Amino acid sequence: NKSEHYSAQVRPPGTSRQIPQTIIIGVRKGGTRALLEMLDIHPNIVVAATEVHFFDWDENYVKGIDWYRSLMPFSYGNQITIEKTPGYFTSPQAPERIHDMNSSIKLLLILRDPTERVVSDYTQVYYNRVESHKPVQLFEDIVIKNGALNTKYKAIQRSLYDVHMEKWLKLFNLDQIHIVDGNTLIKDPLPELQKVEKFLNLPSRIMSSNFYFNQTKGFYCIRSDGRERCLHESKGRPHPVVNNTVLEQLYSYFREHNAKFYRMVNHSFDWH
Numbered sequence: 001n002k003s004e005h006y007s008a009q010v011r012p013p014g015t016s017r018q019i020p021q022t023i024i025i026g027v028r029k030g031g032t033r034a035l036l037e038m039l040d041i042h043p044n045i046v047v048a049a050t051e052v053h054f055f056d057w058d059e060n061y062v063k064g065i066d067w068y069r070s071l072m073p074f075s076y077g078n079q080i081t082i083e084k085t086p087g088y089f090t091s092p093q094a095p096e097r098i099h100d101m102n103s104s105i106k107l108l109l110i111l112r113d114p115t116e117r118v119v120s121d122y123t124q125v126y127y128n129r130v131e132s133h134k135p136v137q138l139f140e141d142i143v144i145k146n147g148a149l150n151t152k153y154k155a156i157q158r159s160l161y162d163v164h165m166e167k168w169l170k171l172f173n174l175d176q177i178h179i180v181d182g183n184t185l186i187k188d189p190l191p192e193l194q195k196v197e198k199f200l201n202l203p204s205r206i207m208s209s210n211f212y213f214n215q216t217k218g219f220y221c222i223r224s225d226g227r228e229r230c231l232h233e234s235k236g237r238p239h240p241v242v243n244n245t246v247l248e249q250l251y252s253y254f255r256e257h258n259a260k261f262y263r264m265v266n267h268s269f270d271w272h
């Protein structure tokens, strides 16, 4: 049982902490937590429990690689260590810093429809602000400024996948970066996870019996090691209903960027 090892303070015999051989680099709100938790089902995978922010936050990066390693769980020689920090994908420093650490590393990137991602990003910030009693704005009031699309809005910038991907492809080969379709992972997780097992050269161990659809949550939950669990309630919250004209403006803004991204990665997605 892997989860016993995480909570143990003492090192189980034959294990050590390893620098990740694979990193989930993003994108924020793409489904990064679901991907990490679902990969954790695999007996040959161990995952870092929290977001590490080593390569994107200077105050952590200066602490050095041994600090980074110390945050990883104990693992056996036949296990791959994975961490996820969604901020890496859009960070200006992360590509070079990760490349300096391991230029042949395998990267996982989970993406979803860029407009849907903006709404999800807004929804997360909305709830965070409500919980800390801060004022909130309507989605439409943030996204439209003086009648035009507010392209400076951070959530919109983060959905410019082509702009961010360009920086990664300057340093890494396309075959080092596996893109997970976040829209598919929601609807039917197993096939997406089997592609990741192949990419990581792992035997196929994740099975359909590891998932069950929870009607109340409206999402798949995980059955593993004799336990059933859904993701935290902050994952899969209802989105606001967005004005159709505003949605159309977002779709048309992202259309060219998406087309460029498809060419870059040699793969099409069925985004708006």
Ligand code: A3P
Residues within 6 Å of the ligand: 027, 028, 029, 030, 031, 032, 033, 034, 086, 119, 120, 121, 123, 185, 186, 219, 220, 221, 231, 234, 235, 236, 237
């Ligand atoms: P929403 O909360 O907007 O629906 P991240 O972990 O990167 O922040 O991504 C969060 C998103 O993961 C959620 O966005 C949700 O749509 C998606 N997701 C994918 N599979 C899920 C699952 N099985 N349970 C809950 N959320 C899931």
